[in-house]
Amino acid sequence: MAKRIEANGVTSYYGSFKAIDGVTMTIEPKSVTALIGPSGCGKSTFLRSINRMHEVLPGARIEGQLLIDGQNIYDRDIDVTAVRRLVGMVFQRPNPFPTMSIYENVIAGLRLNGLKKKSVLNDAAEKALRSANLWEEVKDRLGRPGAGLSGGQQQRLCIARAIAVEPQVVLMDEPCSALDPISTLAIEDLITELKNQYTIVIVTHNMQQAARVSDRTGFFSIDKTGDPGRLIEYDDTAKIFTSPSVKRTEDYITGRFG
Amino acid sequence: MTTPPLIVRNANQLHVRRLPAWAPPVLTVLAAVAGYVLVKAADIGGLALSVVIAVLLFLVGVYTAATLIEGRRRAKNRVATTLIWSAFVLALLPLVSVAWTLVSKGWAKFNPYFWQHSMNAIGPRDDAGGAYHAIVGTLEQAGIATIITVPLGVAGAIYIVEYGRGFLANAIRFFVDVMTGIPSIVAGLFILAFWVYFVTKYFNARGEPEKSGFAAALALTILMLPTVVRSSEEMLRLVPTALREGSYALGVAKWKTIMRIVLPTAAPGIVTGVMLAVARACGETAPVLLVAGGNNAINTNPFEGQQSSLSYFVFEQAQVSTKFAPPRAWAAALTLVVLVLILTIAAKLLARRNKLAR
Numbered sequence: 001m002a003k004r005i006e007a008n009g010v011t012s013y014y015g016s017f018k019a020i021d022g023v024t025m026t027i028e029p030k031s032v033t034a035l036i037g038p039s040g041c042g043k044s045t046f047l048r049s050i051n052r053m054h055e056v057l058p059g060a061r062i063e064g065q066l067l068i069d070g071q072n073i074y075d076r077d078i079d080v081t082a083v084r085r086l087v088g089m090v091f092q093r094p095n096p097f098p099t100m101s102i103y104e105n106v107i108a109g110l111r112l113n114g115l116k117k118k119s120v121l122n123d124a125a126e127k128a129l130r131s132a133n134l135w136e137e138v139k140d141r142l143g144r145p146g147a148g149l150s151g152g153q154q155q156r157l158c159i160a161r162a163i164a165v166e167p168q169v170v171l172m173d174e175p176c177s178a179l180d181p182i183s184t185l186a187i188e189d190l191i192t193e194l195k196n197q198y199t200i201v202i203v204t205h206n207m208q209q210a211a212r213v214s215d216r217t218g219f220f221s222i223d224k225t226g227d228p229g230r231l232i233e234y235d236d237t238a239k240i241f242t243s244p245s246v247k248r249t250e251d252y253i254t255g256r257f258g
Numbered sequence: 259m260t261t262p263p264l265i266v267r268n269a270n271q272l273h274v275r276r277l278p279a280w281a282p283p284v285l286t287v288l289a290a291v292a293g294y295v296l297v298k299a300a301d302i303g304g305l306a307l308s309v310v311i312a313v314l315l316f317l318v319g320v321y322t323a324a325t326l327i328e329g330r331r332r333a334k335n336r337v338a339t340t341l342i343w344s345a346f347v348l349a350l351l352p353l354v355s356v357a358w359t360l361v362s363k364g365w366a367k368f369n370p371y372f373w374q375h376s377m378n379a380i381g382p383r384d385d386a387g388g389a390y391h392a393i394v395g396t397l398e399q400a401g402i403a404t405i406i407t408v409p410l411g412v413a414g415a416i417y418i419v420e421y422g423r424g425f426l427a428n429a430i431r432f433f434v435d436v437m438t439g440i441p442s443i444v445a446g447l448f449i450l451a452f453w454v455y456f457v458t459k460y461f462n463a464r465g466e467p468e469k470s471g472f473a474a475a476l477a478l479t480i481l482m483l484p485t486v487v488r489s490s491e492e493m494l495r496l497v498p499t500a501l502r503e504g505s506y507a508l509g510v511a512k513w514k515t516i517m518r519i520v521l522p523t524a525a526p527g528i529v530t531g532v533m534l535a536v537a538r539a540c541g542e543t544a545p546v547l548l549v550a551g552g553n554n555a556i557n558t559n560p561f562e563g564q565q566s567s568l569s570y571f572v573f574e575q576a577q578v579s580t581k582f583a584p585p586r587a588w589a590a591a592l593t594l595v596v597l598v599l600i601l602t603i604a605a606k607l608l609a610r611r612n613k614l615a616r
Contacts, residue, residue, distance in 0.1 A: 056506060081509045081510065083509075084506060084508065085509030089503075089507035095498070095500040095503070095504040097523070098501070099519075099523055099525075108508060108510075109509065112508070112515075112519075113508070158504070165508055
């Protein structure tokens with residue numbers, strides 16, 4: 001089942017620097033939520049706090065609660081690898097593992113987590129590649145290096161890799177910013193398909209993209225450089241882009257600021 | 259016109275005067291002949307001096323010609339190019355010379371007989387004898403040292419890069435740096451004092467200190483460890499964070515990420531670093547001299563009895579004043595170089611055996 005995510009006053013720090021301050025929002029299951037805002041406003045930081053990827057960086061920590069189906073993922077007894085199996089992630093730049101083939105990349109999550117059965121792995125690889133709309137392009141060269149694909153294909157490979165472990169939530173951190181328009185379109189189509197199964201949160205700088213793919217949109221911003229980012233407005237995408245209730249959102253969307 | 263105008267408006271301003279293509283080779287020949295004739299006529303030196311004078315003449319000639327025809331900037335460029343090429347050749351000379359000397363002098367005894375016989379019962383008037391005992395010693399000592407060093411060194415590098423935070427990691431890095439500069443004789447003395455004189459007497463039946471190949475391997479470990487730690491550390495740092503995060507995002511544990519993603523990605527570089535350390539260890543003479551003691555007979559047991567090694571064998575034979583000893587020393591030196599070369603090539607191939615060769 002796709003999961004509901006509730007952020008409850010999430011505040012995050014890099015060392016002594018406060019990156020986001022008191023973000024509270026509810027993300028509905030089986031929906032696409034877009035996070036938009038100017039650079040450095042903390043939308044990526046917030047995204048990374050949903051699967052505890054934030055704390056990978058030295059000195060980073062979080063305050064507040066982040067509930068997935070009512071469970072606070074920052075509780076002491078939570079296993080961080082389990083969180084990340086539940087909440088998958090796709091990064092800004094495609095990052096296929098360079099020592100692995102296309103096939104090995106797709107099943108990396110399953111295999112590194114101990115699944116050995118060949119038939120299960122093969123099925124999982126095909127299923128994931130099909131859902132990522134990559135199967136037809138790579139089915140004859142699964143043994144070739146993953147890094148040899150084009151940028152757009154690599155990104156879809158990374159999406160396949162992320163959904164091969166069957167997460168319930170998929171986080172995407174500007175997944176199209178390094179891609180050309182055709183690959184972007186392919187990935188946007190993919191996001192719309194994946195919505196039927198997964199809860200998707202996507203950070204994007206491209207407002208047309210947010211408008212195209214998302215159901216709800218959250219606008220983050222900072223008052224001035226060095227201040228923590230805040231969630232300014234969070235509403236249905238249609239409302240955010242047609243009649244936002246906060247002036248700053250409107251300024252940002254119409255290009256007057258940021 | 260030698261230089262284009264600052265602001266180019268017409269296509270016909272694109273042309274500048276250039277030195278004809280035949281000028282540099284002709285100048286080279288002229289300079290060479292002039293240099294040779296000058297040195298011969300004045301009778302002030304040999305071939306080396308005439309080459310030096312020829313190079314200087316060429317520099318003057320090319321600078322003058324280029325200044326007249328092409329302008330100052332291109333003239334300077336030609337002089338700089340010539341100087342850089344000369345420096346390159348100068349740097350290469352000793353290397354080629356060493357290789358040539360080694361091969362020409364070592365070739366005489368560089369044969370299977372030499373590799374299959376020891377120096378046991380070989381008198382000063384015997385032309386026979388070989389380096390089998392020394393090859394065995396080098397392989398065993400360097401092999402044991404590598405087996406100890408690689409896991410320790412790579413694990414140390416993993417600690418520094420992936421886990422170490424703050425004071426302890428910095429302290430370890432600092433001391434590894436300090437250790438890099440330890441002279442091999444000091445490492446040898448340490449093992450002599452600590453291992454040979456202090457530890458070994460509790461581990462053999464006679465209760466006496468005992469030199470062995472293993473002691474030499476320990477000394478080599480001390481020498482190899484810092485090199486392996488530092489080179490592995492550099493290689494691990496080169497692995498992009500994005501790959502680690504990509505793996506964490508799949509719910510893979512940190513240690514498994516390191517073992518299955520980070521290490522394989524860094525493997526070729528780590529292997530190169532290890533091979534540099536092995537090559538250094540193979541060439542070390544002092545520790546073997548101090549703690550393995552040398553041996554003319556074949557001793558395949560590194561844990562008991564004295565052992566020789568190729569570098570020690572070279573050292574030993576170079577000191578002997580019979581006409582049969584120097585060819586043995588040269589052949590052993592050549593054998594050592596070839597051995598290290600083979601090991602390096604093998605390691606490189608092994609690291610690239612991955613079907614996803616880059």
